[in-house]
Amino acid sequence: MFTTSFRDTVLGTIGGFIGLIKSVTDFRAGTVTIPTYTNYDGNAKPAVTWGAAGATSPASGRQRANSGAVTFPQNGGANEDLYAWGVYSAATTGATLQMIGFLDADPPIFATIIAATEVFESLAHGLEANQRVFVLAAPGAPLPAGGIAENTAYFVGTVPTADTFTLSTTTANANPLAITGGTTIAGCILCMPYKAVTVATNATPEFAIGALVVQI
Numbered sequence: 001m002f003t004t005s006f007r008d009t010v011l012g013t014i015g016g017f018i019g020l021i022k023s024v025t026d027f028r029a030g031t032v033t034i035p036t037y038t039n040y041d042g043n044a045k046p047a048v049t050w051g052a053a054g055a056t057s058p059a060s061g062r063q064r065a066n067s068g069a070v071t072f073p074q075n076g077g078a079n080e081d082l083y084a085w086g087v088y089s090a091a092t093t094g095a096t097l098q099m100i101g102f103l104d105a106d107p108p109i110f111a112t113i114i115a116a117t118e119v120f121e122s123l124a125h126g127l128e129a130n131q132r133v134f135v136l137a138a139p140g141a142p143l144p145a146g147g148i149a150e151n152t153a154y155f156v157g158t159v160p161t162a163d164t165f166t167l168s169t170t171t172a173n174a175n176p177l178a179i180t181g182g183t184t185i186a187g188c189i190l191c192m193p194y195k196a197v198t199v200a201t202n203a204t205p206e207f208a209i210g211a212l213v214v215q216i
Helices: 004-011
Strands: 017-021 023-026 031-033 062-065 080-082 084-088 097-102 109-113 132-137 152-156 188-194 197-199 213-215
Touching (some): 004 062, 097 188, 097 213
Antiparallel strands (some): 017 084, 023 031, 062 213, 084 097, 109 188, 132 152, 132 188
16 A cells, blocks of 8 residues: 555646546546537646635545646637546646546446346445446456456446346346356456536636545
8 A cells, every 4th residue: 555645746747727628438548538518628728726625525545736727718609518627737628637527416426246147246336227338447347257348438327226136238228247156256346337428508617615535
C-alpha cells in the first residue's frame, strides 16, 4: 500500500487541463472520442486549479478536487450525449490523458461471481436493468474464468435481488453472459456504472468547485 506522503506526491503531478469525453474505447490506454458539438475545441481545453490533498471518505486513500469552476464553450449546435471527463497534461490535442472520470455520479462497485452461475454478487449494488457498466479487473484479483472481458462496456441484465445481478451484451438482456469454468469459478470485477449527460443546444457545460475529484 502506498504511504500517504507518496500518494500526495503523485496527486501533485496531475495535469492542469480538463477535457470532455464522448466515449471510451480503452480505459487503461486512454483511448477516447472527443465531443463534436459546435464550438467545442479539443485543442483548447480549459485550465483547472486543484485544491490541497485530503483523505477520501472512507479514509482509505487520498484525493484532490478542483478549487475553481471549469467552464467549456457553449454548444452552438445540436444536442450531444457525453459520458466522461479527463485530466490532461496540456490544452492541446496531443496532450497526455492521465485520468478518466464518468459524468454520472453512481459509484463504482466490486462484484464476485457466484459459482456455477452467471450471477454476480455485490451487496446493495444499486444497479438497474439495462444500465451501462464498464468492467475492469479488480486490482490484484483475477477475472472470472471465461465469458467476460476486461475493459468492456456491458448492460446490466436481470437484477434478481438487491445484492445480485447479471451482465449482458445487449439491451434486450435475454441472454446473460455465460461464465465458464464449472463449479470452481472464482474472480472479481470492478463495475463502473455510467449514464449519458446531454449537452443541449445553447448549453454551457461547467464543473462547479469540488465537482472534479481525483483519487488514488
